[in-house]
Amino acid sequence: MSFLDTTIARTLPLVPKPIVGQVSKRYIAGAAVEDALRVGSSLNSKGILATLDVLGEHIHHASEAEAAVEQYVQTLHAISQRGLQANVSVKPTAIGLRLDPELCFRGMLQIADTAARYGNFVRIDMEDSACTEDTIALFLRVQERHPNVGIAIQAYMRRTRDDVRRLAKTRTNVRLCKGIYNEPRAIAFKDRDIIRRNFALALDDLFAAGCYVGIATHDEHVVWDALRLIEKHGLTREQYEFQMLLGVDEQLRQILVDAGHRLRVYVPFGRSWYAYSLRRLRENPKIGGYIVKSMFHRR
Numbered sequence: 001m002s003f004l005d006t007t008i009a010r011t012l013p014l015v016p017k018p019i020v021g022q023v024s025k026r027y028i029a030g031a032a033v034e035d036a037l038r039v040g041s042s043l044n045s046k047g048i049l050a051t052l053d054v055l056g057e058h059i060h061h062a063s064e065a066e067a068a069v070e071q072y073v074q075t076l077h078a079i080s081q082r083g084l085q086a087n088v089s090v091k092p093t094a095i096g097l098r099l100d101p102e103l104c105f106r107g108m109l110q111i112a113d114t115a116a117r118y119g120n121f122v123r124i125d126m127e128d129s130a131c132t133e134d135t136i137a138l139f140l141r142v143q144e145r146h147p148n149v150g151i152a153i154q155a156y157m158r159r160t161r162d163d164v165r166r167l168a169k170t171r172t173n174v175r176l177c178k179g180i181y182n183e184p185r186a187i188a189f190k191d192r193d194i195i196r197r198n199f200a201l202a203l204d205d206l207f208a209a210g211c212y213v214g215i216a217t218h219d220e221h222v223v224w225d226a227l228r229l230i231e232k233h234g235l236t237r238e239q240y241e242f243q244m245l246l247g248v249d250e251q252l253r254q255i256l257v258d259a260g261h262r263l264r265v266y267v268p269f270g271r272s273w274y275a276y277s278l279r280r281l282r283e284n285p286k287i288g289g290y291i292v293k294s295m296f297h298r299r
Ligand SMILES: Cc1cc2nc3c(=O)[nH]c(=O)nc-3n(C[C@H](O)[C@H](O)[C@H](O)COP(=O)(O)OP(=O)(O)OC[C@H]3O[C@@H](n4cnc5c(N)ncnc54)[C@H](O)[C@@H]3O)c2cc1C
Pocket: 124, 125, 126, 127, 152, 154, 175, 177, 178, 179, 180, 181, 216, 217, 218, 219, 220, 222, 243, 244, 245, 248, 249, 265, 266, 287, 290, 291
């Protein structure tokens, strides 16, 4: 983390809310489900799939977890009504993982039940390392009842290849990403090249086990490795997808779409967009750098 990144992260919370809103607009669809549906529909018209994420903040009461579950249920209804090519991504802490794992399990089941009714799919996001084991345990329990659920795995974690072996046994649908939280070196790789190489190794293992993988990256080195592995395993276009965040490297996104790869964009939305933006900045000051860069970059 550079001095500049840290300084930006510390001072951005002092920036007036409308300005944070202006720059966040590129990365966040808006406050309402209607905003996410509009962005999802626009992506679909360009041949791009979406995954909708209801932004949540740290919660303190079961009622907040239940409200988040209800928002996901409503979002799944709306996706179906509009005929959107979109699924949902859920952060376990937003539906109570840290409050009460049983409450979280019941909420995740309710979301997965609703998705199953519409023939849709639920992705469980991976959060910081304090949640890794509980998130995998939650996923495995939900997966026993619902095949329409997948999980995200982070290539920067030292434990990742073991987790991949575990998940490969049930041919899990995995989103593979580098990982976004600031983790201690004892549990996560810090070196950029090692993270890339670990990403490629994990992807190779997942493909070898016949898993469907969402390759979530904007790093062209990683994309290049992934393309080689897709070729090596002789995969068809239905056996994997690329995934990118809303507003990030739309040129690379278009290159992949034009080459005929399935591509899904992660579309965050919700009333907590402001608190969420600040929290992500604190978790990973590099994002502050991206936001500041985007302020000077004419689109
Ligand atoms: C669809 C999707 C889902 C994800 N889900 C999770 C998850 O569940 N858990 C988790 O820990 N992490 C998640 N992430 C984040 C991921 O772990 C990385 O932190 C993030 O994608 C940056 O890594 P990169 O592979 O793009 O490579 P980097 O080398 O970090 O980025 C490559 C380039 O992409 C651009 N870029 C990357 N991220 C951003 C950004 N946020 N804003 C603006 N520009 C950016 C920069 O120009 C950068 O140079 C997800 C990422 C994606 C794309």
